[in-house]
Amino acid sequence: NAGVMQNPRHLVRRRGQEARLRCSPMKGHSHVYWYRQLPEEGLKFMVYLQKENIIDESGMPKERFSAEFPKEGPSILRIQQVVRGDSAAYFCASSPPSPGQGRFLAKNIQYFGAGTRLSVL
Amino acid sequence: QQPVQSPQAVILREGEDAVINCSSSKALYSVHWYRQKHGEAPVFLMILLKGGEQKGHEKISASFNEKKQQSSLYLTASQLSYSGTYFCGTYTSGTYKYIFGTGTRLKVLA
Numbered sequence: 001n002a003g004v005m006q007n008p009r010h011l012v013r014r015r016g017q018e019a020r021l022r023c024s025p026m027k028g029h030s031h032v033y034w035y036r037q038l039p040e041e042g043l044k045f046m047v048y049l050q051k052e053n054i055i056d057e058s059g060m061p062k063e064r065f066s067a068e069f070p071k072e073g074p075s076i077l078r079i080q081q082v083v084r085g086d087s088a089a090y091f092c093a094s095s096p097p098s099p100g101q102g103r104f105l106a107k108n109i110q111y112f113g114a115g116t117r118l119s120v121l
Numbered sequence: 122q123q124p125v126q127s128p129q130a131v132i133l134r135e136g137e138d139a140v141i142n143c144s145s146s147k148a149l150y151s152v153h154w155y156r157q158k159h160g161e162a163p164v165f166l167m168i169l170l171k172g173g174e175q176k177g178h179e180k181i182s183a184s185f186n187e188k189k190q191q192s193s194l195y196l197t198a199s200q201l202s203y204s205g206t207y208f209c210g211t212y213t214s215g216t217y218k219y220i221f222g223t224g225t226r227l228k229v230l231a
Binding site for chain 1: 153161162164165216217218219220221223224
């Protein structure tokens with residue numbers, strides 16, 4: 001959906017460098033999901049955030065990966081000391097807030113940005 | 122835990138029909154269907170909230186059998202533009218986590 005903005009669209013990093021991926025949600029949406037998609041695979045949940053709060057980071061690798069969604073500005077997915085295995089497409093999606101988890105989220109539709117394709121040399 | 126889709130891949134000629142199935146081992150509160158074209162973002166197609174619900178979008182429709190924890194996507198009189206990978210998706214019970222199905226690659230030939 002054109003309303004969710006991700007940048008950059010393509011990012012090339014050498015092993016050991018840091019990658020910063022940005023996501024601005026649709027107007028009126030206060031929640032952001034991040035997903036990783038390896039070549040020829042499906043999207044895998046990484047983290048769910050609202051402004052100034054990480055709600056669920058159960059899909060995030062334990063090391064080198066972090067995410068934030070500050071009060072002002074876009075959500076940032078940060079990958080430190082990148083390795084070749086980090087090469088993937090990273091998508092964010094935004095959604096309206098939900099009153100709770102599980103069944104309370106059932107109606108929430110996520111709208112995706114165009115993704116950032118990270119290549120690690 | 123990831124919903125399993127079948128078939129994994131299907132090739133059609135324009136005008137032919139296809140059915141894509143999504144089956145979960147866990148209870149489903151809702152099912153969402155997305156289509157993703159190569160190199161692009163997933164695009165939301167439809168949401169099914171209740172068992173027995175059926176929805177339609179142009180010549181694409183879907184059903185949701187809550188008891189069987191299954192959903193099916195029906196593509197009628199397929200067009201070239203239907204080519205892509207179709208994913209079902211759902212929120213995980215008791216969490217905020219969202220999981221996509223294994224995906225079905227659909228290719229429509231002229």
